[in-house]
Amino acid sequence: MIYLDWASTSPPDRAILLEAAELAAACYGNPSSTHRLGTEARAKLEEARSRLALCLHATKEAARGCIVFTSGGSEANAIALLATLRKRSHARAAPLHIVASAIEHAAIHEQLRLLAGLGVETSFVRPGANGLVTPEAVAAAIRKETALVTVMAVNNETGAIQPLGDIVRAVACAARELGRATPPRVHADAVQAFGKIPFDPLKLGLSSAAFSAHKLRGPRGTGAMWLAATLEPFVVGGGQEGGIRPGTENLAGAWAFSNVAEQAVTSLASELQHARELEARLIAGMEAIPGAIVLPFGRKAGDTRYSPYILSASFPGLAGEVLARALSDEGIAVSTGSACASNAHAKERRVLAAMGVPPELSFGAIRISTGTLTLPADVDRFLETAARVYTRLKP
């Protein structure tokens, strides 16, 4: 199978998974236990935490902020969103407002829709046709009672890299103009950014960021959260992870995550170059397929506003699902946007719709995403097959 669905999940690094399983078996104490087996496990866990923190910052001296291990990117995002409810419980009458991009992952979008039923209001900021949310649009949505701003680092369907540094500054400025003593927290879902493009949450001025191990060839069920300062979690329990994430610590997952993260960060520049080459090949090839359209319109190879690892394209007249299925039959794995959305709202193309892509084009869209193991020949084989299938099946 030619795998071009890396944004959904990545083929794990087998050696790292096996090493983590051996660690789990050998160093099996509960890190919260006070006996020797517990303290040994705790030491390993803290080593994993430090190593992951170092992966997030340009210099060792800057490895500040706190890393909280979670069960995945979704949970890390939920922690950031639900923390706003704690604020609410302290000042019950106060209205609560969140600003989010309209193109967030379901882990954020669906949670915000649910919170609306509890009286938490969200302003969804639409991106431009280029898939980018502007700092101005985010700033305009800030209110006196805005508790949180959440904008993803890299969109999982278009690869659009959101201008987080500028957004943080614009939010702070808007809050000042409203006479607020402190700006709202700014959270970033960074599961498609960390380990793939340069990403330093401290430098960006973020309050928190969410990461996922399995996007980086690590295990499922492991994620992490970077926090500039601690927060008050809504889901609590045994006090693990500084009280922010309850549940017995998954040492093997944390260990494997720090290993894949180190590997990804160490080779980030060369991998990015590799991805840029594949992107150029993909976009040129797509432009050569009569009728096929790269999304967002006019995205060119080498445009640094997009992650080269992710590309959307439309094959008008042919449903994305049908094309993806036909490609799967030919041994090629691509997706129609987020795998997570395939459960909930299969037909909805929310991200593309928010960008103003007309339904007849979003209907025909697929997402191609590459990774370290992707070869130029894989891209060629995809292009050749997609062209053939499209010619055969299009109306």
Add this chain to the structure above:
Amino acid sequence: MIYLDWASTSPPDRAILLEAAELAAACYGNPSSTHRLGTEARAKLEEARSRLALCLHATKEAARGCIVFTSGGSEANAIALLATLRKRSHARAAPLHIVASAIEHAAIHEQLRLLAGLGVETSFVRPGANGLVTPEAVAAAIRKETALVTVMAVNNETGAIQPLGDIVRAVACAARELGRATPPRVHADAVQAFGKIPFDPLKLGLSSAAFSAHKLRGPRGTGAMWLAATLEPFVVGGGQEGGIRPGTENLAGAWAFSNVAEQAVTSLASELQHARELEARLIAGMEAIPGAIVLPFGRKAGDTRYSPYILSASFPGLAGEVLARALSDEGIAVSTGSACASNAHAKERRVLAAMGVPPELSFGAIRISTGTLTLPADVDRFLETAARVYTRLKP
């Protein structure tokens, strides 16, 4: 190290962990992806789910209800508790009430304390001096607006097996007497029960139950929830696990969990016999240590109201932490109650206090918990060491 802290976590089955890591590497598609790699992973995940469901019921025909994989027991418990908030959002003005035992694990107890700040009221039902919550006491706490009853299956400090079947019936009866059309849901934290003592949530009449893989020699970061009928979750996202637990499915974790569960359930009777023998040895040995007291008072070997895997004992005049640390120095791992509590409220002995154990005794309490790898000689070595350390350190 002689490991007598199995209730905190268990030494994983290395072969099962390695097999799961190999599966993760080979069958790496996202189970929610529609391409072939996704559907292959989905098939494996559903196989794991079916196998786990069969472990929960006496007969294949009874394997009803729904299994939801989670990141652990804590998350499964949180799902059950937080679902009550959805009810609330639908009828904002309605008061919300929960009944819980006073001896729940921190994953439940701390969450209920936090929800109090959101206006969710909990009645905590104290157990008797024997550590058992009576159906009558639970029934007496039921109100017209009670949305949920939560009582653990086996207490993690005393091993007391709560009479869940009788509690479910008493709750239903109390609800009827209050003129309610439907009784409140009854949830059970069953992480110390499943795979250790016979446990059939359907037969008990439960609405939901929470399980943890790492208590059964499985991986950390994996748990499950049994549901008699679906519920409305409070934390949502990509729609995975029937919409009840968001996040990319952890196939390797689910697979390993079903494997360790099958192993545990298949050998349950013989393991229980083994645990009873160790319990008898432990209790007899404890009674022979001058001053040491088995908790709850008067617990005898072979009493089927207690899980033989868990025993608490007090060494009056010597702090439990000090004894546990001294034992650790001698190569023996025991704990002072829940490892989870060691983060949050180290000094609090909430469970023992709720049973009416006086502070001077709960202060000196440790928990000894055994498992399939525990040998009679391990118990002897613990008893001999504890007696020696106690004689040396007690006032």
